[in-house]
Amino acid sequence: MLDLAWQTVKARTSGFIGAFVAILCGTALVAACGILMESGFRGGVPTQRYAAADVVVTGDRTVRPPGGDVLAFEHAAEQPAIPSALVAKIAQVPGVTAAVPERTFPAVVVGPDGQALVDKPSLGHNWESAVLAPFTLKAGSEPRTNDEVVLDSGLAEQAGVAPGDQVRIMTRSAPVSYRVSGVVEGRGNRQATLFFSAATAADLAGRSGQLSAIGVLTSGDVADRIEDVLAADHVTVSTGADRSAAEFDDVSQTKAILAILAGSFGGYAVLVAIFVVASTLALTVEQRRREFALLRAVGATPRQVRKLIGVETTVVSVIAGVIGSLLGIAVGHGLRDAFANIGVVPADFELSISPLPLVAALLIGIGAARLAAWSASRRPSSINPVEALGEAAVQREDVGRIRLTIGYVLMAIGAVATTLPLFIRGQLGAAMSVMATLVLIIGLSLAGPRVIGGAVRLIAPALSRFSGVSGYLASANVLKNSRRLAAAVTPLMLAIGFAVVNYYSQTTFTAAVRQETTRSITADHVITGVAGVPAEVADAVRRMPGVTATSLVRTQVITASKTGDTVEVNRGPANGLDATAGGAVDLDVVTGDLKDLTTGTVALSDAHARWEDKKVGDTVEFWFADGQPAKLRVIATYDHDLAFGDHVLSAADARAHTTAGMDSAVLVKSGDATALRELTSRYPGLAVTGSVAVQDRSDERTQFLLNLVAVGVILGYVAISVSNTLVMSTAARRREFALLRLVGTGRRQVVRMMRAEAVVTVGLAAALGSLVAALPLTLLAIGFTGVPLPAGGVWVYLGVLAGAALLGVVSIAVSTRLSLRAKPIDTIGSRE
Structure with missing residues (x-):
């Protein structure tokens, strides 16, 4: 069987190029994630201050x-x-x-x-x-x-x-x-x-x-x-x-971030790789259905057909996987450089490279390919030998019931999940929108032939009416081959929906934080410093007549929650304030009083308090920013959690658990700006500014850019898959084009026909991708900002649509013109 599979691969090299490219790119991406993860444990920079210490x-x-x-x-x-x-x-x-x-x-x-x-x-x-x-x-x-x-x-x-x-x-x-x-x-x-x-x-x-x-x-x-x-x-x-x-604190943070990021990013990469490889192999197998039908008709058993497809896939995946794993080293360095440019990784951080992530990526690539091959081989291996050749001549009318059922169930789950940002705020709510979109896209992909077939029945009549002969041919093609159209639409839809939701979920979250922070910081003046503000500055400001001031200490806390037998640990933003914060800060207190905020106490966001079933007077346990355990008494709950996180500590407690031991800023209500500048002039690096200066967006900006880099890499892989799929599906129609030309259809008419099909493909992908993104983004915007329109410039959305359209149209146009280069009589006589 191996010899037969190898001969088939050599004889049909062009038919396996698509699968080869998909597996190679997927393996390279997974290998790069593995290298980043290993570097999170073993990488770093050369030590300096401890070079002589063993x-x-x-x-x-x-x-x-x-x-x-x-x-x-x-x-x-x-x-x-x-x-x-x-x-x-x-x-x-x-x-x-x-x-x-x-x-x-x-x-x-x-x-x-x-x-x-x-x-x-x-x-x-x-x-x-x-x-x-x-x-x-x-x-x-x-x-x-x-x-x-x-x-x-x-x-x-x-x-x-x-x-x-x-x-x-x-x-x-x-x-x-x-x-x-x-x-x-x-x-x-x-x-x-x-x-x-x-x-x-x-x-x-x-x-x-x-x-x-x-x-x-x-x-x-x-x-x-x-x-x-x-x-x-x-x-x-x-x-x-x-x-x-x-x-180095930045190296310590980087190692932790890389391990978590690579795990999360790698999970997305594996999921997308399986999806793309499965789609590509399914198209490859679909194009060979006449060959498999002939094998069944001459006595090949279903097991032999499945084994042949499996061995062929293994041969291709091993070659592609080995090359892709080695290519993953270059991709890993490219990602490291991209992360360094946005400030996530120090520029001198060295990656740790060993055979382990390369071998793991190779095995994952082969496993994904074999899983995809098993799924794709089920249909051609199970049809009745007598019906095989007859069925091979035309496309199947519909998809299987199990596939449709799974698709509809996933679409329902995704639709329900899009409502979570109405109840879950913060970065988690934004992340849930992305996950819900991914579930929706997968469900829609499984039910794609049915959904796209229905859409095509609405579009086709208009296409044939307004585009003459070429439009009539395009209309007939998309009506009779909706499965082929679905295979082309799906990856484009994935790229559009995934890109739009990832970008606008982050911009909407950032806008919500900015909006709430503007409402929450009521100070007239803000004292900031390039390396922090000494705690004594706040005391000096409070001694000024008619002035209310509070220290603001930006910090983090670590919480743990138990669901069944699973313990989940999360690190989130927190802030330290003084009991005098009421004049300079508005947290929209629900219960309790911030005047009771002293050492040993904490205020919780109302949502977090309800989740943890805590009320004023109860004791809450978590960990401070330095990992030391905290057991504090709840003195208030508040609503403005986007601006202040789920925990507001006393400034003294927050400051005591930071390495710098200083304030992030001092918020001043009333007071004379000249007197404040005279005070801060004794501390080089301090400045008196407006309240907007306290809005520290650096962490969120870094997270936003980090997501863009990760999504950009995945979308690059998806773009390769889109081009791959479109070129394969178009190139497989060479005999069809030749037949059309032999019966009198002109070359230009064939080109215009394919141009019309490209417009339908891109249009459906844009419409479905936009619809898939619209539901989670609308609910996210309502939950976070109170308006149904997500924040962010429309040019990004238009750019994504333009990029997808260009990719789709160019891929189809190039492969069409290449397929028309040969003489029709030579092409019609060639083997499939």
């Missing part, structure tokens, strides 16, 4: 709720502190030569022009930790007194100072002058580094008895021993490339 011990940023499975976890947004008592504990481990404590805190140098030097992260440390890089003194000496500081060479040059000079440094308060005792040379340039005496660093870090990390110097491989000793201390022991995640 082991780095930090707080555990992985939150795993009790009762959850291995996938029930979230990555904390902030680095948790660890007890300083662990230094002695680690030092006693055999093989450890030194356990070096490290304290890390924001420290910004004020330049000669009075401006903060913040072109990259600027961090202060205790001098003892300099040995971990190691940093070597280039000039001067170590800081011996509390008013001395050591700068790295790049920062010293930028500030224009040398040993013995004075330099102003801002940490969590107004700038303080220090004497530069030395200049050091370190590794890399991802961050600016300052070193203080041990006492000064402990004071500036502000966490008594707590450390940021512990660097361990060893005389052998003792990481496992350290892990055993610290097993109950909730820490992470990092070695090798993982040390960079402990050092």
